[in-house]
Amino acid sequence: MKKTNAKELNEQYRKCPTQEQEFEIEGRKYIVVSHYAGEKDLDEVVYRNAYDQAMKELLRA
Numbered sequence: 001m002k003k004t005n006a007k008e009l010n011e012q013y014r015k016c017p018t019q020e021q022e023f024e025i026e027g028r029k030y031i032v033v034s035h036y037a038g039e040k041d042l043d044e045v046v047y048r049n050a051y052d053q054a055m056k057e058l059l060r061a
Contacts, residue, residue, distance in 0.1 A: 016038075017036045019033070020032070
């Protein structure tokens with residue numbers, strides 16, 4: 001399976017709607033650009049993120 005680099009992904013999804021948000025974490029600014037390609041199951045993504053976060057918190061304790 002070929003890995004896709006950031007330039008190729010940008011070209012592939014350039015016509016998709018985007019949202020840009022700026023965050024500041026510990027004095028550093030980060031800009032996150034979300035591309036809405038409609039290829040993921042939102043329920044699955046939210047579940048996976050919640051599960052991963054819960055596991056990280058459990059393993060730290």
